[in-house]
Amino acid sequence: MGGAVAREAEADSHEVVARFHSDRPFLEASRSAVGEADMAVDFSLPELAVPHLRRCCEWQVPVVMGTTGWYDALDDVRTLVQEHDASVLYAPNFSIGVAVLSRALGHVTTLMDALDDYDAFVQELHHTKKADSPSGTAQMLAEQVVDGLSRKDHVEPETQHQRIDPSAVHVSSTRAGTAFGEHTVAFDSPFDRVALRHRAKNRRGFAAGVLRAAEWLRGRRGLFTLDDVLDDWLNA
Template sequence: MNIVLIGHGRMGKEVESVAAERGAKILRVLNSNNNIGSMGITDHALADADVCIDFSHPGVVVDNIKAVAGCGKDMVVGTTGWHDHLDFVKALVEKHEIGLVHAANFSLGVNLFMQIVHDAARLMDKYPDYDVALNETHHAGKADSPSGTALALGSIILQSIRRKQQLLTHAPQIPVKAEQLHLSSTRVGQVTGKHEVLFDSESDSLSLIHAAKNRRGFALGALLAAEWLRGRKGMFTMRDVILG
């Protein structure tokens, strides 16, 4: 697989290193120096590329997508912060008949975990003896709380377990109501990211945990998405990739 990398920061470098392990070839790297106004994305620059992988910046990603679509090439978009332009991008993908995979979290493990939590929650919908709660733990320097992934997990559980109807993200000063889903956040040390879903009954507890070790999982997920995209046209998310 021949790849043009757009963005060569923390994630771009990680994709480069995992691509080398998997035998994929990075043809060209674009950054803020050689791609001002997406000028580096030309038919000539992408001629031999199978796919472009973008981990750049929210302020430039939509122009990058427009330029890549204009060259008729497929794309994996890891850059976040452009959700408001989703309809515009969808129209571009259809007009130029390309394939595009996007995801706010490309980690294969996190996406598998979300599907497992979805299936577990649908099962637990039938068993009211079990209560459910969420906890996420991240390094002390993390800016946002709760994490976006924890909010996504919360929404999966609320959609799947009918007795849970409201997400409670602050520490409760009064007993948690039966219809509330408590999501607690812990900030400590250097933890890359840990998410836990706990089902608890009078007799026992069941716990599902995803613990990230590094950024490699994001890069691997983006490369798997690029491989999966071959021959497919349209707009996809990582959920489509893992469900095959």
């Protein structure tokens, strides 16, 4: 993803002033290494996300965080942003299509909450090099279902070897081939099935979403998500 963002940025007349990776760790770099960068974009590893965020906040470099798996430390990051009057925008998925899917799901769960015959579940498919399972996007969508349906109270991301708790939203994950990412939220009844699905065709869609988020974040202070970007677009 880092490479995809860099290519998309350069194609859109942005300048990439520094690149960091396993052979050139960001945490070993000096402040001068990022020069006069307007924005940092992070697609690294869950265990590096918070240290990277801390460094960017201390250096006053706004950051778009695409790494997932660190959200249990969200309160600490919120405090960090406040202490440094910093700029951070994070999302489990920067595809604009996924953001639209998430908004649509909010409306669908309002309707489905009154229809007890429909049981909800989430399925996701990613390539074999995907680091986390389930994906942050699948977890986000499942949590939305829990928030929207009074009959559901928790997400169950593990394989079930017995009858599943009816109050759980089951998330199933598949890792195969080179799939860029596919997420389905479905509501199954004895009579039919209603499904919302997003299928990424390539990484360019994610990279384009990152750049739009970065352009939006410039000049703003605080901790934001892609929802804040969408709200601003819709209000405009």
